[in-house]
Amino acid sequence: MASSTPPHCSITAPSKPHQISTNSSHKTLQHNQQHPPHLPRRFTSHKVSASPLPSNSLSKAPTFLSPLPTPKKTHLSPDFSGKKSTRFVSKLHFNRQRSNLSTRHSPVAEDVLAQSAAAIDEVQFQVILMGFEGRLSGSEDYCFLLRELGNRGESSKAVACYEFAVQRERKVSERGKLASTMISVMGRLGNVDSARFVFDNAVNGGYGNTVYTYSALISAYGRSGLCKEAIGVFEMMKTQGLRPNLVSYNAVIDSCAKAGVKFEVVNDIYDDMLSNGVDPDRITFNSMLAVCKGGLWKEAMRLVSEMGIRGIDQDVFTYNTLLDVICKVGKMDLAFDIMSEMTAKNVMPNVVTYSTVIDGFAKAGRLEDALGMFEEMKCAGIALDRVCYNALLSIFLKLGRFKDALNVCKEMESCGIRKDVVTYNALLGGFGKQGKYDEVRQVFDQMRRVRVLPNVLTYSTLIDVYSKGGLYREALEVFKEFKQAGLKADVVLYSGLIDTLCKNGFVKSAVLLLDEMTKEGIRPNVVTYNTIIDAFGRSAGVDYLVDAIVPVDEKSGGKTSMILTCDSAARNLEGSEHNRVMKIFGQLAVDKSRNSKEFNESSQELLCILGLFQKMHELEIKPNVVTFSAILNACSRCNSLEDASMLLEELRLFDDRVYGVAHGLLTGSRDTIWIQALSLFDEVKQLDISTASAFYNALTDVLWHFGQKRGAQLVVLEGKNRNVWENVWSTSCLDLHLMSSGAARAMVHAWLLNIRSVVLEGHELPKLLSKVVGDGALKRAIEGLLSGIGAPFHLAETNLGRFISQGAAVTTWLKKSGTLQVLLLQDVRTQPENRRLDQRPNLQPLPL
DNA sequence: GTAGGGTTAG
Numbered sequence: 001m002a003s004s005t006p007p008h009c010s011i012t013a014p015s016k017p018h019q020i021s022t023n024s025s026h027k028t029l030q031h032n033q034q035h036p037p038h039l040p041r042r043f044t045s046h047k048v049s050a051s052p053l054p055s056n057s058l059s060k061a062p063t064f065l066s067p068l069p070t071p072k073k074t075h076l077s078p079d080f081s082g083k084k085s086t087r088f089v090s091k092l093h094f095n096r097q098r099s100n101l102s103t104r105h106s107p108v109a110e111d112v113l114a115q116s117a118a119a120i121d122e123v124q125f126q127v128i129l130m131g132f133e134g135r136l137s138g139s140e141d142y143c144f145l146l147r148e149l150g151n152r153g154e155s156s157k158a159v160a161c162y163e164f165a166v167q168r169e170r171k172v173s174e175r176g177k178l179a180s181t182m183i184s185v186m187g188r189l190g191n192v193d194s195a196r197f198v199f200d201n202a203v204n205g206g207y208g209n210t211v212y213t214y215s216a217l218i219s220a221y222g223r224s225g226l227c228k229e230a231i232g233v234f235e236m237m238k239t240q241g242l243r244p245n246l247v248s249y250n251a252v253i254d255s256c257a258k259a260g261v262k263f264e265v266v267n268d269i270y271d272d273m274l275s276n277g278v279d280p281d282r283i284t285f286n287s288m289l290a291v292c293k294g295g296l297w298k299e300a301m302r303l304v305s306e307m308g309i310r311g312i313d314q315d316v317f318t319y320n321t322l323l324d325v326i327c328k329v330g331k332m333d334l335a336f337d338i339m340s341e342m343t344a345k346n347v348m349p350n351v352v353t354y355s356t357v358i359d360g361f362a363k364a365g366r367l368e369d370a371l372g373m374f375e376e377m378k379c380a381g382i383a384l385d386r387v388c389y390n391a392l393l394s395i396f397l398k399l400g401r402f403k404d405a406l407n408v409c410k411e412m413e414s415c416g417i418r419k420d421v422v423t424y425n426a427l428l429g430g431f432g433k434q435g436k437y438d439e440v441r442q443v444f445d446q447m448r449r450v451r452v453l454p455n456v457l458t459y460s461t462l463i464d465v466y467s468k469g470g471l472y473r474e475a476l477e478v479f480k481e482f483k484q485a486g487l488k489a490d491v492v493l494y495s496g497l498i499d500t501l502c503k504n505g506f507v508k509s510a511v512l513l514l515d516e517m518t519k520e521g522i523r524p525n526v527v528t529y530n531t532i533i534d535a536f537g538r539s540a541g542v543d544y545l546v547d548a549i550v551p552v553d554e555k556s557g558g559k560t561s562m563i564l565t566c567d568s569a570a571r572n573l574e575g576s577e578h579n580r581v582m583k584i585f586g587q588l589a590v591d592k593s594r595n596s597k598e599f600n601e602s603s604q605e606l607l608c609i610l611g612l613f614q615k616m617h618e619l620e621i622k623p624n625v626v627t628f629s630a631i632l633n634a635c636s637r638c639n640s641l642e643d644a645s646m647l648l649e650e651l652r653l654f655d656d657r658v659y660g661v662a663h664g665l666l667t668g669s670r671d672t673i674w675i676q677a678l679s680l681f682d683e684v685k686q687l688d689i690s691t692a693s694a695f696y697n698a699l700t701d702v703l704w705h706f707g708q709k710r711g712a713q714l715v716v717l718e719g720k721n722r723n724v725w726e727n728v729w730s731t732s733c734l735d736l737h738l739m740s741s742g743a744a745r746a747m748v749h750a751w752l753l754n755i756r757s758v759v760l761e762g763h764e765l766p767k768l769l770s771k772v773v774g775d776g777a778l779k780r781a782i783e784g785l786l787s788g789i790g791a792p793f794h795l796a797e798t799n800l801g802r803f804i805s806q807g808a809a810v811t812t813w814l815k816k817s818g819t820l821q822v823l824l825l826q827d828v829r830t831q832p833e834n835r836r837l838d839q840r841p842n843l844q845p846l847p848l
Numbered sequence: 849g850t851a852g853g854g855t856t857a858g
Contacts, residue, residue: 184849219849250849257850286850320851327852355852387853394854422854429855460855495856502857530857626858633858694858 105144108135113148122160129164139174143181150185158185172207180212187220195220215248222255230255249273250283257290266291282312289321300325320352327360355388365688367395390422397430425457432465460493467500472588495528502535529616533630536605613650623654625695632698636705665711668829685722693724697740704742707828713746732766737774741781753823756814765807772802789822
């Protein structure tokens with residue numbers, strides 16, 4: 001029972017501080033060692049609420065092994081895919097403590113609450129209430145009950161409690177209190193319609209026209225991401241003659257933050273607040289900080305210093321929100337400094353601080369640093385909670401450390417933290433990406449067994465891993481189950497389906513599916529578009545129509561064939577787009593080997609791709625570097641510079657600078673554009689390594705394709721200097737992994753020229769030289785290049801991904817009179833000044 | 849009235 005639940009502080013002693021391996025961990029660690037672990041202090045002071053829910057996972061010896069009460073489906077969002085609902089559910093499960101300053105309720109209310117747990121439904125609960133009626137003292141007790149029932153997700157009991165209380169309350173002001181509490185509770189439960197209903201009734205009943213009910217309703221809308229509605233209520237309260245107070249302003253600002261409203265809009269509200277004589281407080285600033293999450297990290301830093309100027313102290317929310325902003329733009333070193341600063345200011349990092357920074361490291365691909373933070377967290381005596389365990393799990397899965405991942409699951413269990421849908425999705429994706437399909441099946445079975453409901457992310461993940469593995473029959477089955485579950489597809493699920501179509505050559509169907517998802521009200525995002533742009537012209541093959549009659553494989557069983565043949569019946573039941581998806585999956589399942597392609601004319605493709613860009617503009621979808629890379633790659637597939645120019649024009653509309661660099665290099669105006677190019681390269685290097693290398697590959701390829709080989713080489717060397725391929729380059733070995741064919745060829749020339757200068761300086765080459773090459777297409781390109789220039793390399797017999805040669809043979813070849821000429825790359829289009837530059841002898845050796 | 853997590857493109 002709740003009263004016997006030990007306080008949350010009954011955690012095991014912090015693990016012994018020990019040496020942290022990463023440098024980055026060190027600074028904060030030293031600081032933490034000077035301060036006693038703060039967590040027990042925080043939690044001993046908490047009153048233990050009478051909640052049967054699992055605690056914040058702080059206990060290693062769980063005292064509550066009872067299963068989670070399942071929140072009533074009707075009162076929660078249909079799925080937890082959205083950020084807001086996930087966050088909400090986390091709060092609910094963790095039974096996050098509210099600051100209990102206003103616990104003016106009587107002990108009787110606690111008794112009612114304790115008994116309410118046994119009530120099967122709201123009718124039984126009402127009977128309990130009636131039994132206590134005379135002893136419950138007014139709105140304070142009822143408000144307490146409402147909040148606590150809300151915390152437990154007991155929506156219908158809260159409704160019963162509210163009705164019971166309002167009917168018995170005579171005072172208008174007390175009824176108003178009940179109403180604003182109820183609105184707030186409904187808002188917290190994500191049940192914004194009920195909140196509105198309560199509000200309207202209260203207003204009509206003559207007790208709802210208060211700043212409190214309006215503020216509560218603003219907040220309710222805000223929590224559900226309904227920012228426009230929140231602002232509407234905010235405006236309405238003004239027209240009703242009510243003056244918004246600090247809480248009203250904070251609520252409306254926060255609703256904007258949650259909905260991702262532009263900073264300028266929120267700033268106007270802030271100005272309005274000041275001009276109405278309402279002084280902002282810490283929470284105002286904390287919410288303003290949250291508005292900066294779209295990448296406005298400098299604005300966030302400015303806000304924090306403005307807090308200082310105004311004499312408003314920063315708290316752990318301030319720092320956590322600031323850190324989130326900083327981490328989301330990938331500035332992990334700055335995040336680390338901020339974390340040290342907060343500790344120095346005696347604002348101690350908590351589990352949210354760590355999970356924010358850990359997530360930042362993980363997203364930046366710095367998985368080892370992320371693991372270092374976990375160590376540091378342990379040393380600081382901060383126990384992991386569900387979010388943290390899930391983060392740790394996903395890091396191990398990304399690293400392919402499956403044993404460690406399973407140990408995380410075991411540890412979660414021993415701490416009394418049940419695996420949730422996030423945990424399962426991580427496991428499904430982790431195993432699936434490694435092709436461990438047996439494990440995928442086991443995990444999915446377990447998920448069903450323990451009744452963790454799959455959500456749209458679960459299905460997207462499964463469809464994705466099965467499709468990528470070529471297990472189309474399994475993907476189809478998952479898709480059908482998804483449809484049966486009645487979940488609404490989202491942009492990621494659609495993008496995944498579109499990607500599968502694209503990768504199998506069904507580009508036309510992919511475009512149709514894109515249209516249909518838009519019609520369904522699902523907004524495609526930049527990933528959706530990048531997927532399709534990237535697909536154009538990738539694979540050549542036979543023309544293959546979706547509606548073609550597909551021979552049914554007898555062995556495949558009836559299911560697939562039924563889907564393929566029951567066209568009209570299916571059309572009535574499903575949307576036609578789903579029907580098509582099923583058809584294609586079925587088709588892929590029975591005929592995996594077919595390399596299909598729905599386009600056979602490049603002009604048709606060009607028009608289609610231009611149409612896509614137009615749509616992107618219309619939908620105001622902001623392109624990113626991946627889009628730029630995809631456009632450049634599409635240019636590389638154009639037969640003429642004129643066609644490519646049409647695509648480049650799109651690039652210009654998206655980003656003038658990237659266009660300027662690409663266009664300048666293509667047209668031979670390297671001199672005028674090179675400084676801009678260098679600054680662009682520096683910026684690209686700030687991105688994660690695979691994005692950066694993809695961009696360098698795309699730019700080099702298009703330059704190589706249109707004969708700007710010297711330009712391609714300079715770009716590739718800039719990439720090499722910035723270490724975007726992380727490849728080996730030494731006198732004896734050149735590694736070409738992850739390079740595109742243009743980049744690799746430009747690189748080979750640069751490497752051979754460099755070796756030539758080594759030879760000419762009188763140094764001896766190693767006995768054996770080698771080049772490490774990647775996949776088949778790249779290997780063929782390099783093979784062609786080497787034989788074309790007469791370089792004496794051949795495929796190693798022991799390793800077919802490697803070209804080798806004797807040092808002496810290469811030396812002889814390099815010293816030959818004609819070799820330099822074939823090694824030096826030229827641009828077909830050069831401005832006069834470039835030509836002079838290229839002919840300068842000091843270009844050798846190359847700027848490495 | 850305030851903070852953290854999972855899926856898609858390259």
